[in-house]
Amino acid sequence: MLHLLTERPTLVLAGTFFGAVAVAWLSGRAIAVVARLARRPFLRRVHDRCHRAWLATLVTVSELIAIGPAGLPADVEQPVRHALVIATIGAVSWLAATTAFLVEDSVMHRVKVDVRDNRRARRVRTQMGIIRRLTAVVVTIVGAAAALMTFDPMRTYGASVLASAGLVGVVAGLAAQTTLSNVFAGLQLVFTDALRYDDIVVVEGQWGRIEELTLTYVVVHLWDERRLVLPATYFTTTPFENWTRSESRVIAALELYLDPSAPVGELRRKTRELVEANPLWDQREWVLQVTDVTELAMVVRITASAADASSAWDLKCDLREQLLAWVHAQHPGALPRMRTAAADARLDRELVLS
Known part of the structure; x- marks a missing residue:
């Protein structure tokens, strides 16, 4: 039996x-x-x-x-x-x-991010990433609390724990003030759409992309492959540049310092030829303007639109390199140089004779 x-x-x-x-x-x-x-x-x-x-x-x-x-x-x-x-x-x-x-x-x-205008996709991915972390935290806390409440001592002393919850809450709040402020700052950044994954930002004088965005900190992938880790409160208390908040399109801007005798008309025609031939230009707009004149040179500013920040950077470098090569080959005298009175007089005579 x-x-x-x-x-x-x-x-x-x-x-x-x-x-x-x-x-x-x-x-x-x-x-x-x-x-x-x-x-x-x-x-x-x-x-x-x-x-x-x-x-x-x-x-x-x-x-x-x-x-x-x-x-x-x-x-x-x-x-x-x-x-x-x-x-x-x-x-x-x-x-x-x-x-x-x-x-x-x-x-x-x-949600596809490999599209031309992926602003909405990046916003959704950012918010879902934060919701994923919140889900893990909530499920873990609820599960652990439910498991602890199966023990008799936890139920027996539940009333006293609740009675002292106010004091414990004050102490915990003071101890975790920095952490909690970062958590709320992270939530504010995500759900106010101030920051998203893959946004192009300039922080602390550094250019980079948002690589990771958590409840307490943000990782910026800098252009030289370094990572800049900043607390979430940095982005709610310090001004920063977000190049892709409204749209992915970015304006590439470069400046050339040339001699005041440089032929601006020819330079504008050459710039148009180079911009239109460059596949990185999104065919929306480009401008060449003389923005300043100093004692030694005139400042020529060129802007051209590109689909995203990385394309804008490459477009700017291409135009700078090609324009400087063209100026050096076709108008070497248009490069900035130091002048003396004798050199100016000789230049004036050459201009008169020509």
């Missing part, structure tokens, strides 16, 4: 375990077949991402339901049931987080 009583709990729990594994396997196979026949990549991602969490949830919930009918001794059933409750909370939290991440990844998968 004792042998049968010992055997029964083992059989019930083992049968429940294998039954739950079989249900999880069959449901996974069904989803995989439907995904293949219906050509639904989303269902395939559901199977790949959620299968283990779904298996763990089925097994723990099934064992928790079966522990009563299994007929374990009272001194054994209580700790086993407690362990299964904690395992079930962990498995359900895992499944909830995995499902939330799957939905967020599906949204991000539909």
Whole structure:
């Protein structure tokens, strides 16, 4: 008789375990077949991402339901049931987080950033990245709190903990003031659309792209492959340049310092020829203007539009290099130089004779 009583709990729990594994396997196979026949990549991602969490949830919930009918001794059933409750909370939290991440990844998968004007796509990806982190934090905190509340001491002292929550909150708030301010600053940056992934910014005199944006800090990928890590509060308290907040298009601007005798008309015609021949120009606008004259040179400013910041940078470098080569070859006297009175008199005579 004792042998049968010992055997029964083992059989019930083992049968429940294998039954739950079989249900999880069959449901996974069904989803995989439907995904293949219906050509639904989303269902395939559901199977790949959620299968283990779904298996763990089925097994723990099934064992928790079966522990009563299994007929374990009272001194054994209580700790086993407690362990299964904690395992079930962990498995359900895992499944909830995995499902939330799957939905967020599906949204991000539909948003294409490799398009000409990707401002909206970058905004969605930035917001979904922050929501993903918030989801992980919330699920972890709720799961941990639920697991702790299964212990009798936590329930017994719950009233006293709540009574002292005000004092603890004040102390924790003072201790974590900087961290909390960065968290709120990160949320403000994301949901006010002030900053997004892949935005072109100028901070601390450095040009770069937003590579990572978290709840507490921002990583800027600088042009020379360095990373500038700044607290989120920096961008809410310090002015910074965002070149791509309204649109991806950027104006490339360069300045040439030339001798005042340089032929501006020919330079404008040559600039137009070079701009129109350059594939980086987006065919919207370009301008050449003499913006200043100093004691030694005149300042010629050239602007041309490009599709994005990297194209604008390359376009600016190309135009500068080509224009300087043309000036050096066709009008070497138009390059800036120091003059003396004798040189000026000789130049005047040459002009008169010519």
